[in-house]
Amino acid sequence: MSPARLTTLAFDADDTLWQNEQYFRTAEEELASLLADYADKETLQAHLLEVGKRNVVSHGFGMKTFTFSMIDTAIEISNGQVPAPVIGRILALGKEILNHPVELLPGVADTLESLAGSYRLILITKGDLFHQENKITQSGLRGLFEAVEIVSEKSADTYARAFARHGEGPEASMMIGNSLKSDVIPALRVGSWGVYVPHPLTWAFEHAEAPLHEPRFREIEVLTQTVDLIRAIEE
Incomplete structure (x- = not known):
């Protein structure tokens, strides 16, 4: 597949941007x-x-x-x-x-700041609305995102709607997160890039097999590698 120009980067929150x-x-x-x-x-x-x-x-x-x-x-x-x-x-x-203070994962703020000037950043997270809003505010990252979506569940439809509403559609978008089940696989199903950033303590409910056969699936060790990954994709 010849990818459309990448314009929109979506990030999960818990255990992708901060500890949870x-x-x-x-x-x-x-x-x-x-x-x-x-x-x-x-x-x-x-x-x-x-x-x-x-x-x-x-x-x-x-x-x-x-x-x-x-x-x-x-x-x-x-x-x-x-x-x-x-x-x-x-x-x-x-x-x-x-009430626990938000603890950003290493390099998150710098990575998002380096990407914000070239791409539209959006945050897609699921969970309790009040708690998630509070964590986003505490994180100090809110100003880097052009949109925030707090959803009850993450499905292919969730990503299709979000990428249509806040970007140029799935083909020009990338979803980055620590859950194969919620962040990566549903995004791949609608034609976006899906980037898996493993966290050592991912909840068992979120486990799934890596979709290694998918041409738009990528895995990186830490979020700070996102910049180099995107550069390699766009070359």
């Missing part, structure tokens, strides 16, 4: 400790994952859904015997993550 999953993992560790009388760590984590998948369907992605899932897990694992103070601590864990 590590705070969830810390909460999971404490949850396992709080519920150690009812289940071992592996059993609890497996149960939490299944409850999380179930709750995402009805409540969407985000910290509030994760908090619901921790509470549901505590009640189910303990057969309703979990003490009220433990539930109180689980609620506190959720609030701590909601």
